[in-house]
Amino acid sequence: MQHLDLEQLARLVDEPAEPGEAEHLRGCLVCRRELAEMRAQTQALAAMDDPQVPPSLWAAVEARLLEEKLICAPAGVRVLGISRVHLRIAASLALFLMGGAAGALLWRTPGAPSVATLDPAPAQAPRTASRPASPISAPEVTYVMQTPAPVGGSGARLAMNQGPSDQTSTAHVVAPPRTAPRRATAAEADRAARDLMQAQAAYMGALQRLAAIADPASGNTPETRMAALDRLVQLTAQALDRVPGDPVINGYHLAAVAERDALRREMERDARTEWF
Amino acid sequence: MDDNHLIQQARQGDGGAVRELYQRHAGRVYAVVKRLAGHDDALAEDWAQEAWVRAIRALPTFRGDSRFTTWLHRIAVNSALHGRRSRMRKAGREAPMDDSFSVRPAAERTVLRLNLERAMERLPEGMRKVLVLHDVEGYTHEEIGQMLGVNPGTCKSQLFKARARMRRLLTPQPEEESAEEEMACSI
Numbered sequence: 443m444q445h446l447d448l449e450q451l452a453r454l455v456d457e458p459a460e461p462g463e464a465e466h467l468r469g470c471l472v473c474r475r476e477l478a479e480m481r482a483q484t485q486a487l488a489a490m491d492d493p494q495v496p497p498s499l500w501a502a503v504e505a506r507l508l509e510e511k512l513i514c515a516p517a518g519v520r521v522l523g524i525s526r527v528h529l530r531i532a533a534s535l536a537l538f539l540m541g542g543a544a545g546a547l548l549w550r551t552p553g554a555p556s557v558a559t560l561d562p563a564p565a566q567a568p569r570t571a572s573r574p575a576s577p578i579s580a581p582e583v584t585y586v587m588q589t590p591a592p593v594g595g596s597g598a599r600l601a602m603n604q605g606p607s608d609q610t611s612t613a614h615v616v617a618p619p620r621t622a623p624r625r626a627t628a629a630e631a632d633r634a635a636r637d638l639m640q641a642q643a644a645y646m647g648a649l650q651r652l653a654a655i656a657d658p659a660s661g662n663t664p665e666t667r668m669a670a671l672d673r674l675v676q677l678t679a680q681a682l683d684r685v686p687g688d689p690v691i692n693g694y695h696l697a698a699v700a701e702r703d704a705l706r707r708e709m710e711r712d713a714r715t716e717w718f
Numbered sequence: 719m720d721d722n723h724l725i726q727q728a729r730q731g732d733g734g735a736v737r738e739l740y741q742r743h744a745g746r747v748y749a750v751v752k753r754l755a756g757h758d759d760a761l762a763e764d765w766a767q768e769a770w771v772r773a774i775r776a777l778p779t780f781r782g783d784s785r786f787t788t789w790l791h792r793i794a795v796n797s798a799l800h801g802r803r804s805r806m807r808k809a810g811r812e813a814p815m816d817d818s819f820s821v822r823p824a825a826e827r828t829v830l831r832l833n834l835e836r837a838m839e840r841l842p843e844g845m846r847k848v849l850v851l852h853d854v855e856g857y858t859h860e861e862i863g864q865m866l867g868v869n870p871g872t873c874k875s876q877l878f879k880a881r882a883r884m885r886r887l888l889t890p891q892p893e894e895e896s897a898e899e900e901m902a903c904s905i
Contacts, residue, residue, distance in 0.1 A: 448882035448885050449878045449879060449881075450878075451885075452877070452879075452880075452881035452882050452885070453874075453878050476885075480885055483834075483881070483884060483885060483888065484881065486834055487834060487838075488853060488856070490834060490835070490854060492745045492746065492748070493748065493752050493753075493835070495744045495745055495748045495766075496748075496759070496763055498763075499748065499763055500744070502763065502767050503766075503767050503770040503771065504733070504737070506767060507736065507770075507774055508733075510775070512731065512736075512771070512774045512775060513728075513731050513732065513736050513774070514732070514733055
C-alpha cells in the first residue's frame with residue numbers, strides 16, 4: 443500500500459482531502475495516526491509560549507531612541523560626554539544606592555502596611571549571652587517583633603531592649619508582617635550586615651573588573667571588550683528593574699550602552715575595511 | 719492607562735510612555751523576531767531593537783485603524799524579514815543539533831512542545847519564515863505572500879514542506895533529507 447507522504451498530510455491539516463486521499467485515509471490507520479500527529483504539531487505551534495525577552499533589550503532600545511531624539515532623556519541624566527572615570531564613579535555610587543534600594547525593598551514587602559515603633563522591650567525579654575567580635579560594632583540589643591494590635595493598631599510593633607538602660611528611642615520603620623513573635627539577636631544582624639558588605643564588595647569588584655576588561659587601553663580584543671560591556675549593560679539593566687527612576691544607575695547604564703554601541707560600530711567598520 | 723493614551727504621550731517623546739508600551743508588548747515583538755531568527759539570539763535582539771525604533775519613529779503615522787498590537791507586530795515581522803545578517807553572525811546560523819534532541823515516539827506528545835522551538839531553529843530559513851508566520855503567528859498565505867514577495871501558492875508549498883520537515887525533525891528518521899527538498903527550501 444502506498445501511504446500518503448508527509449507533505450500531503452501537511453496539506454490535509456487545513457485543507458480538504460481529495461477523493462483518493464480520503465479513501466486511503468479511511469482504510470489506513472498509519473496515515474490517520476500520522477495526520478493526527480501532524481495536526482497536533484500544528485496546534486502546538488500555535489499554542490507556544492512566548493520566549494523570555496532579554497533583560498538588556500530595553501536598554502539598547504532606549505539608547506537608540508535617545509540617540510535619535512525620539513524620546514527625551516530622563517531628568518538628571520546626561521547621555522553624552524560620560525567618561526570612563528565617570529562611569530567608575532557612578533558605579534560606586536550605584537552600589538550604595540542599590541544597597542539602599544535593597545534595604546528599602548526588604549522593608550517594603552507587599553502586603554505589609556504596618557508601621558512599627560521602636561520601644562523598650564520588657565525587662566524579661568531574652569538577651570544574647572555573648573556574641574563574637576564584629577567589625578561592625580553594635581550595642582547588645584534584642585529585637586522582638588510583636589503581632590499587630592487587633593483594633594486600632596495598624597502595624598506590628600518592634601520592641602528594642604537596650605539592656606539595663608532605660609534609654610528609649612522611637613523610630614518609624616515599615617516592618618514585614620509577622621504571624622508570631624520573632625526574636626533576632628544583634629549578632630545575627632551583624633552577620634547579615636557583614637554578608638551584605640562582602641556581597642557589595644564582591645559586586646563592586648566584579649563591576650570594576652568588567653570595566654577594566656572593556657577599557658580600550660587594556661589591550662583586550664574587541665570581542666572580549668564587547669563581552670564585558672554586554673555583561674555590564676545586562677547588570678545595570680537588572681539594577682534598573684529594581685530602581686527604574688534612579689538617575690545615577692540610569693546614567694551608568696546609558697554610558698555602558700553608548701560605549702558598547704560605539705565599540706560595535708568600530709567592530710563593524712573594521713570588518714568592512716579588513717575584508718581580506 | 720490604555721494604549722491610545724500612551725501612544726499620544728509617546729508621540730511627544732515621553733520616555734515613560736514608550737517604556738510602558740514596551741513593557742506591554744515586548745514579549746510579542748521578541749517572540750516573532752526570535753522565531754524568525756532561529757537560534758541566533760543576538761540577531762533576534764537586533765531585530766527586536768530595530769522593530770521598536772521603527773515603531774516609535776512611525777508612531778505619528780499610526781492612525782488607529784488597526785489595533786496597536788497588530789500594527790506593531792507587522793513592523794516586527796518586517797524588521798525581521800528585511801533585517802540583514804552581519805557577516806560574523808551568519809557563520810553561526812546552522813549549528814549542529816545535539817543528541818538530546820531526538821525523542822522517542824512514546825514520549826513524543828509530552829516533549830513535543832519542548833522541542834518545537836529547537837526544531838524550528840533547524841529549518842532552512844525560507845521554510846522557517848513561512849511556518850512561523852502561518853502556524854505560529856496566524857498570518858494568511860496572502861499576507862505572507864505579500865510580505866515575502868511571493869505568490870500564495872509558493873507560500874503554501876513552503877508551508878507543507880516545513881511541516882513535513884518539522885515532523886521528521888521531531889521523530890527519529892533513518893533516512894536523510896532528500897537533496898531535492900534542500901534545493902527548494904529557500905524563498
